[in-house]
Amino acid sequence: MKRLSVSILCLILAFLSCGCSLWYSYVNNAIGPFDIGYAENVRKAFFARYTWDGSEAGMNIVLPESYEGVKVTGLGGYTGRGVPSPFVIEFSDELKEKYRSDAKMWARANCTVSISAEQSTVRYLDFNLHISKNIEVLEYLLAGGIIVAKYEVDGEIMYDIYVITCYVTCDENNRTFYAKDGKLYYRSGDKLVEDIVYRDFDLEEHNKQYADNDSKVWFSVF
Numbered sequence: 001m002k003r004l005s006v007s008i009l010c011l012i013l014a015f016l017s018c019g020c021s022l023w024y025s026y027v028n029n030a031i032g033p034f035d036i037g038y039a040e041n042v043r044k045a046f047f048a049r050y051t052w053d054g055s056e057a058g059m060n061i062v063l064p065e066s067y068e069g070v071k072v073t074g075l076g077g078y079t080g081r082g083v084p085s086p087f088v089i090e091f092s093d094e095l096k097e098k099y100r101s102d103a104k105m106w107a108r109a110n111c112t113v114s115i116s117a118e119q120s121t122v123r124y125l126d127f128n129l130h131i132s133k134n135i136e137v138l139e140y141l142l143a144g145g146i147i148v149a150k151y152e153v154d155g156e157i158m159y160d161i162y163v164i165t166c167y168v169t170c171d172e173n174n175r176t177f178y179a180k181d182g183k184l185y186y187r188s189g190d191k192l193v194e195d196i197v198y199r200d201f202d203l204e205e206h207n208k209q210y211a212d213n214d215s216k217v218w219f220s221v222f
Helices: 002-018 093-099 203-213
Strands: 025-031 034-039 044-052 060-062 070-075 077-079 083-085 087-091 105-109 120-131 145-153 156-170 177-180 183-186 219-221
Touching (some): 034 077, 044 077, 044 083, 156 183
Antiparallel strands (some): 025 034, 177 183
16 A cells, blocks of 8 residues: 555656646736746746737847746746647737738748749848746747748739747856857757757758758648
8 A cells, every 4th residue: 555655646746747738728928928838736837929019129038037926947838738839939910910911821831942032022030039047948949930921912922931030148047058149058068959040040041951852841820
């Protein structure tokens, strides 16, 4: 009986420590433009979507240190029954309406190699991202990237392509990460965090990788 009780206790502790997604609820606009994955029972939280309103001030993203008195320690994760909830920068509905009210589709893309220059206009949006001292886990990170708006002009398909890049700074008291020259690194091993589209990203050079390797192009509608 004692051995069974110990086993049950170990199982409970394992659930608590692993950050099981069943503990996390998705909270929209929990802290202004930030959505949060929040586990009230175990007092844990992570950042999910950041919704940009189109303002210049909104391009300076400073991660808050806490939510409801709980330290926010992660970027991205899973909520409910394993629903992916990445930390990602997205446009507000109002901004999409302002930018392209006649859009047939708004989507994220891994590249734009299949879109010709004659069909498209490209605009770079350069954000500043400040990592708080409490961030220690990167569970599901999609900071920056390519957003595409598809529309028609006189029956011809056209695209507006927005390239979101980040210049990263980090609180000097963060024990897991540090920033250098606008990029984020792990303190352990000085390894670059690769799941961020940094300021030196070049769309044309990026597309060459897909053109040369004949890789599949995907669009994720949002």
